[in-house]
Amino acid sequence: MAITVVGSVALDSIQSAAGSVEREIGGSAVHFANAASLCSKVHIVGVVGDDYPFERIRYLKDRGVDFDGVEIIPGGKTFFWKGRYEGDMGSAISEATELNVFQDFAPAVTGAARDSRFLFLANIHPGLQLHVRKNLGDSAFAVLDSMNYWIENAREDLLGVIAAVDAAILNSDEIRSLTGENNLIAAARAVLGMGPSYVIVKKGEHGVLAVSNDWIAVLPAVPLEKIVDPTGAGDSFAGALVGYLDRAGTLDAVTWRKALAWANCVASFNVQDFSVYGIAGITVRDVLRRYDEYREVFQIEGGLDAVSNAAG
Amino acid sequence: MAITVVGSVALDSIQSAAGSVEREIGGSAVHFANAASLCSKVHIVGVVGDDYPFERIRYLKDRGVDFDGVEIIPGGKTFFWKGRYEGDMGSAISEATELNVFQDFAPAVTGAARDSRFLFLANIHPGLQLHVRKNLGDSAFAVLDSMNYWIENAREDLLGVIAAVDAAILNSDEIRSLTGENNLIAAARAVLGMGPSYVIVKKGEHGVLAVSNDWIAVLPAVPLEKIVDPTGAGDSFAGALVGYLDRAGTLDAVTWRKALAWANCVASFNVQDFSVYGIAGITVRDVLRRYDEYREVFQIEGGLDAVSNAAG
Numbered sequence: 001m002a003i004t005v006v007g008s009v010a011l012d013s014i015q016s017a018a019g020s021v022e023r024e025i026g027g028s029a030v031h032f033a034n035a036a037s038l039c040s041k042v043h044i045v046g047v048v049g050d051d052y053p054f055e056r057i058r059y060l061k062d063r064g065v066d067f068d069g070v071e072i073i074p075g076g077k078t079f080f081w082k083g084r085y086e087g088d089m090g091s092a093i094s095e096a097t098e099l100n101v102f103q104d105f106a107p108a109v110t111g112a113a114r115d116s117r118f119l120f121l122a123n124i125h126p127g128l129q130l131h132v133r134k135n136l137g138d139s140a141f142a143v144l145d146s147m148n149y150w151i152e153n154a155r156e157d158l159l160g161v162i163a164a165v166d167a168a169i170l171n172s173d174e175i176r177s178l179t180g181e182n183n184l185i186a187a188a189r190a191v192l193g194m195g196p197s198y199v200i201v202k203k204g205e206h207g208v209l210a211v212s213n214d215w216i217a218v219l220p221a222v223p224l225e226k227i228v229d230p231t232g233a234g235d236s237f238a239g240a241l242v243g244y245l246d247r248a249g250t251l252d253a254v255t256w257r258k259a260l261a262w263a264n265c266v267a268s269f270n271v272q273d274f275s276v277y278g279i280a281g282i283t284v285r286d287v288l289r290r291y292d293e294y295r296e297v298f299q300i301e302g303g304l305d306a307v308s309n310a311a312g
Numbered sequence: 313m314a315i316t317v318v319g320s321v322a323l324d325s326i327q328s329a330a331g332s333v334e335r336e337i338g339g340s341a342v343h344f345a346n347a348a349s350l351c352s353k354v355h356i357v358g359v360v361g362d363d364y365p366f367e368r369i370r371y372l373k374d375r376g377v378d379f380d381g382v383e384i385i386p387g388g389k390t391f392f393w394k395g396r397y398e399g400d401m402g403s404a405i406s407e408a409t410e411l412n413v414f415q416d417f418a419p420a421v422t423g424a425a426r427d428s429r430f431l432f433l434a435n436i437h438p439g440l441q442l443h444v445r446k447n448l449g450d451s452a453f454a455v456l457d458s459m460n461y462w463i464e465n466a467r468e469d470l471l472g473v474i475a476a477v478d479a480a481i482l483n484s485d486e487i488r489s490l491t492g493e494n495n496l497i498a499a500a501r502a503v504l505g506m507g508p509s510y511v512i513v514k515k516g517e518h519g520v521l522a523v524s525n526d527w528i529a530v531l532p533a534v535p536l537e538k539i540v541d542p543t544g545a546g547d548s549f550a551g552a553l554v555g556y557l558d559r560a561g562t563l564d565a566v567t568w569r570k571a572l573a574w575a576n577c578v579a580s581f582n583v584q585d586f587s588v589y590g591i592a593g594i595t596v597r598d599v600l601r602r603y604d605e606y607r608e609v610f611q612i613e614g615g616l617d618a619v620s621n622a623a624g
Contacts, residue, residue: 039619088494182400184517186537205496206518207532218532218609220519225498248618258616284619291616297530298610304570304603306560307351307596 002041003246004113004140005032005239006132007122008079008102009046009070011053014274015084018228024275025056027079028122028145031232032239034276035266036120037063038284039243043113045069045132047105049076059280069113076101089230090204107132116140118242121165122235123147126157133164141251143167143242144196145234151178163195169238171202184209185216198256200241202234208260215253219260222268222294229274233267236279240266265290314353315558316425316452317344317551318444319434320391320414321358321382323365326586327396330540336587337368339391340434340457343544344551346588347578348432349375350596351555355425357381357444359417361388371592381425388413401542402516419444428452430554433477434547435459438469445476453563455479455554456508457546463490475507481550483514496521497528510568512553514546520572527565531572534580534606541586545579548591552578577602 010027014020033042043066050072061067079102083092107128119140121129126146133142142165150158151174158178162168168191172184181187188199188211201209207220244259245251265287269278322339326332345354355378362384373379391414395404419440431452433441438458445454454477462470463486470490474480480503484496493499500511500523513521519532556571557563577599581590 183537183539185535189537203518206515207530209535216535216609218519218535220530220532220610223497223521223528223530225495225501227495244616244618254613255618257610257612258618261612262616262619288616288620295612297528298532298569299612300569300573300607301566304556304574304600306556306567306570307574308600 001246001249002043002112002116003036003118003120003242004043004045004069004109004116005029005036005120005122006045006107006109006129007032007120007124007235009044009048009052010079010081010102012231012275013080013082013096014229014231016089016227016229017085018226019274021274023080025053026081026232026275028232028235030057030060030276031235031270032120032122032242033060033065034232034279035236035239035263035270036243036246037065038240038266038279038282038287039247040064042066042239043069043116045107045109045113047071047073047101049078049101050074052078066113068111069109073101083231085230088205089227092231109136118143118246120238120242121145121161122238123150126150126154126161130157130161130164133161141166141245143169143238145169145238146174148174148177159194162191165196167198167200168196169200169202169234171204171234175199175201185211200260202237208237208264210256210260212253212256215256217253217257217260219257219264220298222264222290223297224268224271227271228278230271231274232276233270236270237263237267261291261294262287265294268294313558313561314355314424314428315348315430315432315554316355316357316381316421316428317341317348317432317434318357318419318421318441319344319432319436319547321356321360321364322391322393322414324543324587325392325394325408326541326543328401328539328541329397330538331586333586335392337365338393338544338587340544340547342369342372342588343547343582344432344434344554345372345377346544346591347548347551347575347582348555348558349377350552350578350591350594350599351559352376354378354551355381355428357419357421357425359383359385359413361390361413362386364390378425380423381421385413395543397542400517401539404543421448430455430558432550432554433457433473434550435462438462438466438473442469442473442476445473453478453557455481455550457481457550458486460486460489471506474503477508479510479512480508481512481514481546483516483546487511487513497523512572514549520549520576522568522572524565524568527568529565529569529572531569531576532610534576534602535609536580536583539583540590542583543586544588545582548582549575549579573603573606574599577606580606
């Protein structure tokens with residue numbers, strides 16, 4: 001029982017209506033591990049410079065996150081991103097992107113990280129994603145994330161890796177752009193046709209849609225009136241989802257629905273603080289308490305008795 | 313047990329990717345009654361010309377819809393709208409709007425229509441809506457629909473009638489425009505502050521959000537891969553919602569959630585055919601069958617056992 005994630009380990013400077021942080025820990029692999037480690041053992045494969053503040057991720061190591069696969073480039077600088085959010089915080093406005101050591105990232109999965117039951121290919125060049133997948137073989141259940149940049153600029157590579165994974169996670173805009181389908185269910189079915197057995201569409205404030213050949217799941221987001229920092233929400237969602245699936249050990253429709261609900265709850269903590277701190281301080285019990293509130297908003301006990309009685 | 317609806321009775325020419333219809337029956341009051349009459353007795357208050365094809369709504373009379381409150385103007389022409397849908401069908405492109413006899417609509421609620429338990433003020437000038445509400449007094453539970461045009465051009469009148477109703481139904485764009493709040497829950501709470509006890513936000517393909525002072529409900533739309541004609545979906549949703557509430561006879565949180573789920577199912581039939589025909593031919597049993605499929609996509613039986621067992 002373990003998960004290997006390949007992706008960015010970064011430092012982020014972020015500004016939103018709620019405040020700002022400077023050079024705080026971030027990156028898709030770290031946000032993923034932050035959430036997944038609530039459920040499972042996580043191996044991170046990434047790269048940083050020797051400026052990386054390892055003391056700040058000590059709590060992740062305590063939660064079972066293995067940083068041995070994070071290469072440290074002497075004299076190198078860690079991937080740095082600066083962005084801000086306005087209005088409904090639907091998307092970030094990038095102010096600076098310094099790839100630094102991440103520019104030459106050549107992921108090498110070694111040791112125990114090769115034996116994980118799940119592999120998460122975070123948002124990196126799809127050619128690299130496919131390289132990792134091929135290098136590891138098909139034994140792990142592979143989940144992919146991507147972004148519009150690769151859809152527009154590396155479409156063939158992206159189609160190649162989509163064909164090689166078990167599940168793809170995309171947001172509404174991405175899946176519409178990838179498939180040319182406006183209807184999200186039709187778009188998800190189109191991606192199923194490209195190879196994966198499961199397609200998950202992140203709809204932001206509107207929650208999540210998941211489609212397999214046998215079932216559809218649609219779950220609302222946890223209702224939140226105030227968002228501090230949405231950075232990493234998608235990776236936290238993916239981490240919690242894969243973490244739950246790994247912990248459950250089954251992939252039936254009921255387990256998927258529960259995993260999606262769990263992931264929505266975990267991701268809701270992510271957006272309530274900057275960097276990793278919305279999730280860093282919480283326990284499984286905190287998430288379960290939120291789940292109890294969350295399910296109240298959409299669970300319906302019993303039938304539609306007011307009309308079904310009359311229908312006989 | 314009955315509902316009075318005040319609104320437009322129209323003829324629509326509609327074009328979508330699925331085909332087109334010419335001068336078919338439409339209008340917000342008719343779409344509302346079409347859905348509400350699955351559950352309850354409905355009185356329509358409206359106006360038409362003597363060109364109105366009453367033979368086509370005979371099935372509605374058979375379902376208990378009372379057209380006595382629909383004034384027929386001799387020599388007048390019925391409200392006509394022509395529009396088309398493109399892309400994701402999120403909004404209609406109007407090609408012609410001929411108000412005709414609707415221009416001078418002065419709703420007069422008389423007879424049995426005055427004693428209904430529910431009053432639906434469909435999308436007409438908010439000044440007229442308030443006039444009707446005041447004329448009838450507060451005994452009915454009043455539900456209001458509106459649109460961006462009135463938010464922009466008759467804001468004070470709209471605020472006046474919002475303060476005088478029990479529930480307001482708006483779509484995402486409308487409630488953001490009305491309140492200046494991007495976050496839909498915050499926007500709904502802002503409208504609660506204007507007077508109503510319940511605020512319902514229609515999110516189109518993303519389903520519905522409802523907020524009271526005591527609870528929040530968020531339910532997905534019925535997943536549909538193909539939409540024929542979204543005209544009247546909002547009014548069908550409102551009709552089904554109010555119909556269910558009238559039939560149930562209670563307004564507790566559980567009943568509201570069931571009413572919202574029922575309304576999502578009924579509205580899903582509306583968009584699968586042109587004009588009123590998606591709902592015209594169905595029975596309560598058909599909707600209940602769809603509800604059984606619908607609830608599969610978001611209902612979760614039991615707890616998050618994969619993690620809750622470990623949390624003890």
